[in-house]
Structures are given as C-alpha cells and as structure tokens.
Amino acid sequence: MSSHHEHQVLNRKIFTLPFIFLAALVLIAFYILAERMIFGLGAVTNLNDGYPWGIWIVYDVVIGTGFATGGWVLAMVVYIANKGKYHPLVRPALLASLFGYSLGAFSAFIDMGRYWNVYNMVLPGQININSVMLEVGLCVTAYTMILVLEFAPAVLERFKIPRLSQLLDKWLFVIIGIGVLLPTMHQSSIGSLLISAGHKVDPLWQSLSLQPFFALITAIAMGFSIVIFEASMVTVGFKRPSETHLLKGLGRLIIYLLGVYLLVRFGDLVLRGELGRAFAGDLRGNMFLLETLLFVIPLVILLSPGRRSSGAQLLIAAVSLLLAGALYRANAFMIGWHPGGGYIYFPSAKEVLLSLGFVAIEIAGYLAIVKFLPVLPKADHA
Amino acid sequence: MKRRDFLKAAGTGALVASSATTVSARENLPVPEDAVGMLYDATLCIGCRACVVKCKEINGAPPETVEGEEHWDMAQELSADTLTIIQAFNADTGPDIPNLADGTFSFSKRQCMHCVDPGCVTVCPVSAMQKHPTTGIVSHDPDVCIGCRYCVLACPYNVPKYEYDETFGQIQKCQLCNQPGVERIDNGQITGCTEVCPTGANIFGPRKELLAEAKRRAELKEGDTYTYPLQSIDSTYRYETQVKADYQQHIFGEKEGGGTQVLVVAGTPITNLGLPELPERSYAANSETVQHTIYGGMLAPAGLLAGLLYLARRNTKGDDKDE
Ligand code: SF4
Ligand code: SF4
Ligand code: SF4
Numbered sequence: 001m002s003s004h005h006e007h008q009v010l011n012r013k014i015f016t017l018p019f020i021f022l023a024a025l026v027l028i029a030f031y032i033l034a035e036r037m038i039f040g041l042g043a044v045t046n047l048n049d050g051y052p053w054g055i056w057i058v059y060d061v062v063i064g065t066g067f068a069t070g071g072w073v074l075a076m077v078v079y080i081a082n083k084g085k086y087h088p089l090v091r092p093a094l095l096a097s098l099f100g101y102s103l104g105a106f107s108a109f110i111d112m113g114r115y116w117n118v119y120n121m122v123l124p125g126q127i128n129i130n131s132v133m134l135e136v137g138l139c140v141t142a143y144t145m146i147l148v149l150e151f152a153p154a155v156l157e158r159f160k161i162p163r164l165s166q167l168l169d170k171w172l173f174v175i176i177g178i179g180v181l182l183p184t185m186h187q188s189s190i191g192s193l194l195i196s197a198g199h200k201v202d203p204l205w206q207s208l209s210l211q212p213f214f215a216l217i218t219a220i221a222m223g224f225s226i227v228i229f230e231a232s233m234v235t236v237g238f239k240r241p242s243e244t245h246l247l248k249g250l251g252r253l254i255i256y257l258l259g260v261y262l263l264v265r266f267g268d269l270v271l272r273g274e275l276g277r278a279f280a281g282d283l284r285g286n287m288f289l290l291e292t293l294l295f296v297i298p299l300v301i302l303l304s305p306g307r308r309s310s311g312a313q314l315l316i317a318a319v320s321l322l323l324a325g326a327l328y329r330a331n332a333f334m335i336g337w338h339p340g341g342g343y344i345y346f347p348s349a350k351e352v353l354l355s356l357g358f359v360a361i362e363i364a365g366y367l368a369i370v371k372f373l374p375v376l377p378k379a380d381h382a
Numbered sequence: 383m384k385r386r387d388f389l390k391a392a393g394t395g396a397l398v399a400s401s402a403t404t405v406s407a408r409e410n411l412p413v414p415e416d417a418v419g420m421l422y423d424a425t426l427c428i429g430c431r432a433c434v435v436k437c438k439e440i441n442g443a444p445p446e447t448v449e450g451e452e453h454w455d456m457a458q459e460l461s462a463d464t465l466t467i468i469q470a471f472n473a474d475t476g477p478d479i480p481n482l483a484d485g486t487f488s489f490s491k492r493q494c495m496h497c498v499d500p501g502c503v504t505v506c507p508v509s510a511m512q513k514h515p516t517t518g519i520v521s522h523d524p525d526v527c528i529g530c531r532y533c534v535l536a537c538p539y540n541v542p543k544y545e546y547d548e549t550f551g552q553i554q555k556c557q558l559c560n561q562p563g564v565e566r567i568d569n570g571q572i573t574g575c576t577e578v579c580p581t582g583a584n585i586f587g588p589r590k591e592l593l594a595e596a597k598r599r600a601e602l603k604e605g606d607t608y609t610y611p612l613q614s615i616d617s618t619y620r621y622e623t624q625v626k627a628d629y630q631q632h633i634f635g636e637k638e639g640g641g642t643q644v645l646v647v648a649g650t651p652i653t654n655l656g657l658p659e660l661p662e663r664s665y666a667a668n669s670e671t672v673q674h675t676i677y678g679g680m681l682a683p684a685g686l687l688a689g690l691l692y693l694a695r696r697n698t699k700g701d702d703k704d705e
Contacts, residue, residue, distance in 0.1 A: 042546030049461060049543050052531035080690060082697045113529020113544050113551050120508035120526045127508065130670050133532045134507035135677065173695035180694070181687045188676070196501050196536040196669035198639075199658060209672050339540055340658065341459060 006088055007154070007374035010238060014368050022364035029357020032350045033110060041113060044350040050343020051334075053111075058333040059355050060107035062190055063326045065140065066222045068100020070230065071147060072183040073223030077253075079176045086246060088377030091154060092234065093227050095375050098147040099362040105144055107358065108137070132192045139186035146179040154373045184216065191215025194332060202336030203274040204288045205328075210268050214261070214328070221257045222325040224250045225298075228318035232311060234370075240379055244311040251302045251314055254321065258299045262292075287327070287335050294324030408670040410640035410663060411499040417518035417589040418558070418567060419496055419643030420576055421596055424655065425626045426583035426610065427489040429468055431455070433575035433584060437466045437493075437556070440564060440574045462543040462554040466493035466575055471655050488648055490655035491584060493575075494541045494556040496520050499640035499664035502533035502542055510553075511542075517567065518589070518643050519560050524552040536669075538639050538660055572614050579613070587615030589643045596633045596647050604628050604649075640664030 036044045047054050070093035077083050078090055109115055120126040121137055128134055149168070156165045168175075191211035194201050207214060228250055231243045269275040278288045298317035307313040334345070347355075370376050434455065438445065443463040445455035457464040469490050500520050502511040510527035513520050522542070533542045533553065545551030559566040559573040566573060572586035579585070585592070592615055602608055602625045612619040627649030634652040635642035639660040646652055653659050676682060 038549060040545075040547060040549045040551055042548075042551075045546070047546055049459070049534070050540060052534035052544065079694045079697045082693070084697075108530075111530075113531065113546075113553075114524070114527050115529065117508070117526055117528045120510075120528060123508075126526055128504075128506055129677075130504050130666075130673065131507040131532070132669065132673055133505060133530060135673070137507060173691060173698045176694040176698065177687055177691035180690050181683060184686070185677075185683060189673075192669065192672055192676075193532075193535075195672055196505050196665045198501075198538055198665035198668070199660070200535070200538070208668055212672065212676065341540060341656075 006377055007091055007157070008376060008378045009158070009374050010371045010376055012238070012371050014371050016367075019364055019367060022360040022367075025353075025357050025360035026364065027357075029354045029360070032354045032357070035350070036110060036354075041111070044348065044354070046345055046348045046351065048343055048345060050339035050341055051337065051345035053333065054345060055334075055347045055351050055355055056107050056111040058330060060358060061104045061111075061140075062329045062333055064100055064107070064358075065104045065187070065190070066219050066325055066329060067226055067322065068097045068104065069183060069187065069219050069223030070094075070226040071097030071150065072180065072187075073220055074227060075150070075176055076180050077250075079173075080180060083249075086249070089227055089231060089243070089246060091151070091375050092230060092370070092377075094147060094151045095154075095366060095369060096226065096230055096362070098144070098151050099365055101140065101144045101147055103358045103362060105140055107355075108140075132189050132196070136186050136189045136193065139182050139189070143179065143182040143186065146175060146182060149175045150179055154375055158373050183219070187219035188212035188216040190219075190329075191332075200337060200339050201332060202277070202284050202338060203272065204269070204277050204284060205332035205336040207265075207268050207272075210264065214265065217257055217261045218325045218328055221254055221261070221321055224254050224257075225318040225321040225325070228314055229322060232315045232318070234376060235311070238376075240376070242311050243377075244309065244314065247311070247314050248308045251308045251317065254298060254317070255302050258295060258302075258321075262295060262299070284331075284336055287331050291324060291327045291331055294320050294327060298324070408667050408674060410667050413498050413589060413641060413643075414514070414516055414518040416516045417498070417643050418587065419518075419589040419592055419645065420558075420573060420584055420586055421592040421615070421645045421647070422491045422584050423599065423610075424488045424490060424583070424646065424648035424650070424652075425629070426581045427468065427491065428581055428583070429470060429489045430580065431468050432578040432580060433491065434464065434466055434468060436574040436578040438464070440559060440566075441465055441554075443554075460492055460541065460543060462545040462551075465554060465556045466491060469656055471650075488650045488655060489583075490646075490648075490657070491575075492539070492656060493644065494520060494558070495539055495635060495642035495644045496558060497538075497639060497642050497664070497666075499666045501536035501538060501639075501664070501666050501669075504666035504669055505532045505536040507532070514560075517558075517560070519558045519567065520555075521557045521561065522553055522555055527553055529553070536665065538658055538665060576613055582610045582612040582621070585611055585614050585617070589645070591615045592645055593633070593636060596636070596645050599647055600629045600631050600633060602629055637662045640667065 032044055041047055045054055074086060074090045074093045078086050112118060121134065152168060153165060189212060191214055195208055195211050228247045231247055234240060235242045278285050297320040301307050301313050301317040446457040446463055448456045457467055460467050469492065470487055471490055472487050496519060500513055503513050503520060508526045508528055510523045511520060511533055529544065531544050534544060542553050542555045544553050560568060576584050576586040595615055604625055604627050606625045607622055608625055609620050609622045611617040630648055630652060632652055634646035634657055635644060648655060
C-alpha cells in the first residue's frame with residue numbers, strides 16, 4: 001500500500017452552504033436523541049408490541065451497513081483478486097464505510113431498550129452462541145474497528161507519522177484479511193436474523209436457509225454500486241476528472257452477481273410454490289414486483305458494453321441497484337412483516353428526522369474530511 | 383509462507399470448511415423430563431377473567447384503562463402490563479365481541495406458551511431468556527437483557543413485550559409464576575391463574591399428564607358426562623358435568639413449533655383462537671441449523687481467513703499488481 005503519491009487533500013472551503021444545512025439536520029437529530037434517552041423509546045418512535053424493529057434498525061443498521069459495503073468489496077477486488085488498478089477508489093470507499101458502520105452501530109445502541117446492559121454481549125458466561133444477533137453485533141463492532149485501522153494511513157500520512165505508518169504497513173495484510181472476512185460473516189447473518197421469525201415474514205421473503213445467501217450477494221452488489229455512486233458524485237460535485245474507465249469494470253462484475261441472484265431467488269420461489277403471491281395485486285406482491293424491477297434495470301443497462309462505458313448510464317444502474325438492495329431489506333424486515341393481531345407500524349416524524357440526521361452526519365463528515373485528509377485520488381492520477 | 387505450504391494450508395482449510403458444512407441439522411429440542419405446564423380448555427372458560435386479575439396482582443401490573451377512569455381492566459391484548467388475557471373469538475371473524483346469536487364463539491386464554499424449543503431463548507444474544515433444564519419454564523432476566531427485542535421478533539406467539547413508555551423499560555412476559563420473588567412452582571404451589579379459575583378451564587400440572595388428559599377430552603362428545611379437576615391435574619377438587627361441545631381432535635401445543643408446555647383444547651378450530659398455524663419443526667431449530675452450518679466450531683471462517691491472509695499478504699507485499 002505504497003500510496004503516498006496517489007491521494008490528495010482537496011483544497012476547498014469546509015463551511016459551504018450545504019454543509020451548514022446538514023449541520024442543522026444533525027442538531028435536530030441530537031435533540032430527538034436526548035428525548036429518547038430521557039423519556040424512552042415510546043416517546044419518539046412508533047414502535048409497538050407487534051413491530052419491535054422500526055427504521056432505526058431496518059434503515060440505519062440493516063440497509064445502512066448494506067450501503068457501507070464499498071470498503072469491503074473494494075478490499076476484496078484490490079487485495080484478494082489483486083486488481084491494483086482500482087486502488088485509487090479504495091480510500092474514499094473506506095471513509096464512507098467507516099461512517100456507515102459507526103452510525104449503524106450507534107443506531108443499534110440507541111435502539112436498545114436496555115443499552116446499559118450491552119457489556120453482557122462480550123461476557124463469556126453470558127453470551128449465547130446460538131444467537132444470530134450476537135454474531136451480527138460482535139462482528140459489526142469488530143469490523144468498525146478494522147475500518148478505523150484500514151483508514152488510519154490517511155491520518156498518519158497527513159500528520160507525517162512514518163513509524164506508525166510502517167508498523168501498520170507491515171500488518172496491513174492481516175487487517176485486510178480480517179476486514180474481508182468480517183463483513184462476509186455479518187452481511188450474510190443479517191439475512192439469517194429473519195429465519196427464526198418463521199411465518200411472521202411473508203413467504204415472498206422468508207427464504208429460510210437461503211436468507212444468508214441472498215443477504216450476502218445483494219450486499220456485494222450494493223457495495224459495487226455505492227462505489228460507482230460515490231465516485232460519480234465526487235466527479236460531478238467537485239468537478240473532477242471522471243473515473244468511468246475504472247467503474248465500468250465494476251459494472252461487469254455486477255452482471256454476474258445479479259444473474260446468479262435473480263436465478264436463485266426465482267428458483268427458490270418456484271420450488272416453494274410461492275411465486276403466485278407476487279401477482280396477487282396486494283401491497284406485498286406489488287412491492288416484490290417493484291423490488292424485482294429495480295434489480296432487473298441495472299442488469300439490462302450493464303449487459304450492453306456501450307451503455308456500460310457511459311458514466312450516466314452506470315450511475316443510473318448503480319442507483320437502481322442500491323434502491324433494489326434497500327427495498328429487498330425493507331420488504332423482508334418491515335413491509336413483508338406480519339405479526340398478526342392487527343398491529344401496524346409507520347415511522348414517526350421523529351424517527352425519520354433522527355435517521356436523516358445520521359445521513360447528514362455521513363455526508364457532512366465525508367465532505368469535511370476529504371478537504372482535510374488525503375482521501376480522494378490525485379486528479380492527474382485518475 | 384512458500385507457495386507449496388500455502389497450498390497445503392489452503393487445502394486443509396477447504397477440507398475443514400467443507401466438513402463444517404455437512405454438520406447435521408439441529409433437531410427440535412426434546413421435552414424436559416419434568417416439564418410443567420398448563421392446560422386451557424376453551425369449552426369450560428366462562429370469560430370471568432379471574433386469571434387476568436390474579437396474574438396482574440402477582441406481577442404488580444396495573445389495570446389498563448381507555449379513558450383513564452374505568453373501574454375495571456380494559457385490556458384487549460397482551461402487553462407489558464397484561465401477561466395473560468382472555469379474548470373472545472367468533473368462529474370465523476377472529477377477535478370480536480361474542481356474538482351469541484351465532485352461538486359460535488369461544489374464549490381463548492393467551493400467555494407465554496413455554497415452548498419446548500423456544501425461539502426467544504435461541505435468539506437472545508445475552509442469554510437473558512432461559513429455559514429451565516428440568517421444569518422447562520422459560521424465564522427472563524432483566525438484569526442482563528439489552529432490550530434488543532429480538533425475542534419479540536422471534537416469538538411465534540408475540541409474547542414478550544417491551545415497556546416502550548418507560549425511560550428504562552424492560553421486557554415482560556409470563557414466567558409461569560416462578561420468577562425471583564414469586565417462585566410459586568419452586569415452593570410447591572401452582573400458578574396464580576390456575577389457582578383462581580372457577581371452572582377448571584385452566585389447570586396446572588406436569589406436561590405429560592396434561593397431554594394425556596387433553597387426549598382423553600378429545601374423545602368426548604357433546605352431552606357426555608365427565609369429571610373435570612379444578613386448579614391442577616392431581617387436584618382433589620373435581621366436579622362432574624356435561625360436556626358442552628364436541629372437542630376438536632387437535633391439541634394445540636402437542637406438536638406446534640416443536641411443542642409447547644401450555645396446551646389448548648377447544649370445541650372450535652383452535653387456529654381461530656388467536657393462535658398461529660405452525661410447522662412441527664421449530665423455528666429455533668431452523669435458525670440454529672443454518673447458523674451452526676456456517677459457524678460450527680468457526681472452522682469455515684478460519685479456513686476462509688487463512689486463504690484471505692495468504693492472498694492479502696502476497697498482494698500487498700511486492701508491487702506485482704497484475705493490471
Ligand atoms: S411463547 Fe414466545 S416467549 Fe414464550 S417460550 Fe415460546 S417463544 Fe418464548
Ligand atoms: S430484548 Fe432482552 S431478552 Fe429479548 S432477545 Fe434482546 S436481550 Fe434477550
Ligand atoms: S402462570 Fe402466572 S404469570 Fe403466567 S399467566 Fe398465569 S398467573 Fe400470569
């Protein structure tokens with residue numbers, strides 16, 4: 001990772017208008033957080049006895065960490081599959097992943113009804129190794145620390161601490177190896193979380209032993225898409241040279257992932273005899289069709305080499321796929337959730353505002369840090 | 383590491399990984415030898431809710447009000463303040479005010495079923511939900527619970543309830559009157575709700591005996607005379623009366639989701655009584671099978687990590703990036 005010549009600090013103003021707008025959103029979120037801590041979960045959320053998990057879990061953790069898989073998939077491509085040409089994309093992706101995972105972990109924490117007991121999750125006498133939640137919780141926490149280490153070179157470079165840099169360089173392969181393993185584990189387990197809910201998850205999404213497979217493969221696809229998305233945003237937003245020549249290769253990888261996913265997904269529904277529900281014309285059936293459409297659009301776009309080389313088309317494919325992955329998770333965890341007993345859930349304004357505040361932290365943080373640390377690839381390099 | 387050594391290492395890794403994927407499926411847990419439970423007979427229940435009141439008294443839970451001024455409990459559903467509930471069901475419309483004209487309504491008592499293979503226990507990350515090895519009572523320990531509410535998600539009967547309205551809320555559920563400070567079962571008593579039931583619609587006892595009793599009742603026809611025990615299966619208080627309806631052959635809890643220690647018999651189809659239709663294989667067994675297939679002994683992840691470390695090392699040292 002001799003990358004000292006690859007990255008640069010973006011020399012621009014930090015306190016721009018968008019930044020101030022985002023900061024306001026963050027303040028609102030912290031106000032709501034204080035309310036939650038003082039008056040309890042019921043004071044700010046619409047959670048109820050039938051819906052134990054609302055958008056703080058489903059959006060911030062389940063979908064949010066799915067959006068934060070860029071660092072993981074690029075580490076896989078660059079260091080495991082040895083495609084060095086993608087190296088310039090790694091650091092920006094790591095930064096986004098670091099934000100996504102830290103905030104996901106933080107959301108899970110504030111959603112805990114008894115957060116002060118959380119240390120029990122590491123007490124050997126207390127943990128339950130049968131629990132999918134234990135695996136997800138520990139693994140997400142560990143990976144967040146790994147992300148800190150993976151991103152550390154940017155900080156060390158900026159403050160010129162060569163001794164630490166060298167030490168980190170020496171052990172980098174261990175950090176990277178673990179950093180590829182951990183998300184493979186917890187991204188699949190996020191799907192496994194639902195197996196134990198049985199009939200409470202609609203048959204369109206209750207794929208039992210295939211849950212971890214679907215969760216993993218869509219997470220990888222989302223990872224590539226988010227890299228394409230972020231790179232495009234940086235190109236447009238900061239008026240920097242385009243990286244389409246790098247991105248179209250990622251687009252090709254997505255084709256394989258989506259092909260396999262759709263094949264197994266529909267094969268499973270046919271074998272279980274549940275495909276008919278997709279055409280029932282009800283909310284759940286229609287959401288399934290919408291989800292499928294969002295998976296198919298990027299496949300159609302990317303299959304053509306011409307479209308694959310167009311930055312705009314690539315971006316459309318990536319956005320569609322991100323929405324598809326997000327909707328798949330939202331459907332499985334919330335829209336396809338039927339606890340019975342007439343319970344309904346729709347997120348409260350405060351739940352939405354807190355989640356928005358967290359997104360604002362990510363964007364504002366990203367914008368500020370690329371102007372402060374060497375994260376983005378050097379313009380001439382790209 | 384030399385390339386040959388790596389191949390050996392990777393080979394071993396792959397071998398353990400593939401042997402890890404052939405671990406056999408986790409079967410349903412067996413019924414504990416001395417499992418205790420309750421039998422609810424919907425044909426005997428008169429809907430007096432004495433059990434609901436007694437349960438609240440034992441658990442120190444307040445009555446639920448709608449307008450804030452009723453002098454009686456308005457609870458409609460299980461909640462953190464209502465650990466058991468009597469609901470009235472129309473045979474075909476689900477929860478409703480009993481429609482006597484149809485003559486086809488039934489009461490139903492709901493509370494924790496004390497599953498033989500409980501989902502709540504399998505999923506709890508910190509072992510706050512525990513199944514007692516001999517009595518099979520499923521208990522909850524708020525002092526270790528992190529409040530993640532995964533147990534709520536994984537309970538097929540929507541039983542555990544979190545206190546959303548409290549700053550420091552906790553999970554509440556029926557612990558078969560054996561929670562610390564109550565310990566009725568350990569002290570040789572029976573549960574509160576069976577003790578106060580005036581008709582014997584709800585009785586306490588060893589699951590084995592309750593199941594045998596349920597099977598005897600399943601044979602009965604409307605108009606037969608039968609001697610019903612009050613309070614518990616081995617009680618000396620018994621009364622003879624006419625059977626009010628043909629019993630369904632279905633004994634809820636014998637097999638559902640791996641079985642439960644609270645059993646239900648009724649004169650109307652039991653899945654109309656607010657209880658779900660469940661497969662015989664427990665959701666807990668499904669979940670653990672998948673989890674242990676992937677993580678059994680951590681062999682597969684270790685094998686994968688070995689391969690990843692090798693490749694990462696090769697590809698980060700020497701600048702031999704191939705593209
Ligand atoms: S009914 Fe629900 S809470 Fe009770 S033991 Fe079964 S899974 Fe656990
Ligand atoms: S809410 Fe408490 S008891 Fe339920 S699964 Fe989470 S930690 Fe366990
Ligand atoms: S066993 Fe005890 S806690 Fe459970 S429903 Fe009956 S009275 Fe309530």
